[in-house]
Amino acid sequence: MYHQYADDTQLHLAMRAHNTADGLSVLAACTTDVKQWYMRNGLQLNPDKSEVLHMRTANQLQAVSSLTSVSVAGVDLPIADSTKVLGVTLDRRLTFDDQVSAVARSCNYHTSDPPCTPTTDSGPRLAQTLACSLILSRIDYCNAVLHGSGGDFF
Numbered sequence: 001m002y003h004q005y006a007d008d009t010q011l012h013l014a015m016r017a018h019n020t021a022d023g024l025s026v027l028a029a030c031t032t033d034v035k036q037w038y039m040r041n042g043l044q045l046n047p048d049k050s051e052v053l054h055m056r057t058a059n060q061l062q063a064v065s066s067l068t069s070v071s072v073a074g075v076d077l078p079i080a081d082s083t084k085v086l087g088v089t090l091d092r093r094l095t096f097d098d099q100v101s102a103v104a105r106s107c108n109y110h111t112s113d114p115p116c117t118p119t120t121d122s123g124p125r126l127a128q129t130l131a132c133s134l135i136l137s138r139i140d141y142c143n144a145v146l147h148g149s150g151g152d153f154f
Contacts, residue, residue, distance in 0.1 A: 009034065010085065017060045020067065028071040035073040047075040051083045055092050088142045107135045 003010040011030060015023030035045040052070045054061070069076040082091040082098050089098040111131060 017056070017063055020064055024070060031071075031073040045073055047073040047077065050075075050077055051080050052077045053083045053090060053092060054079050055090070055094060058093060061092060086142070103138050103141075106138045111135065 001012040003012075011027065011034075013023055013027050013030075031045075031047070035047070038045045050072050052072065054064070054067070054070075056064070067079065069078050071077075079092075082089050084090075089096075089102060091098055
């Protein structure tokens with residue numbers, strides 16, 4: 001499966017824990033084909049800016065712990081602990097701990113550093129409205145990703 005955005009392509013590959021080698025060879029062949037297509041069409045794939053995230057359960061991650069890199073378009077890339085996709089941080093066990101921490105940091109920043117307010121009677125209401133809209137937009141962003149994931153986030 002793949003997703004394409006203006007300047008970003010994401011490849012997703014499902015693999016069985018007992019058959020990782022076959023899945024990785026499919027990924028290597030696919031990314032090589034993508035790189036060749038890019039070159040034929042005057043585009044450039046920069047594998048050095050690519051990231052590999054290996055998502056599995058804790059037991060499955062333990063079983064493939066010897067896997068430290070993956071070949072993408074002819075370049076061996078290290079397996080990352082997490083990556084950002086459209087502003088949401090995904091980790092290899094889908095715990096969303098890094099995402100929740102980032103949202104909490106952002107919200108704390110906006111509550112500790114209130115915006116400058118005019119010296120009129122509506123100043124406090126304006127500050128409250130601005131703070132609420134800044135904070136709620138961060139909490140609401142991509143909350144559908146977190147829905148049903150089993151954690152108590154906020």
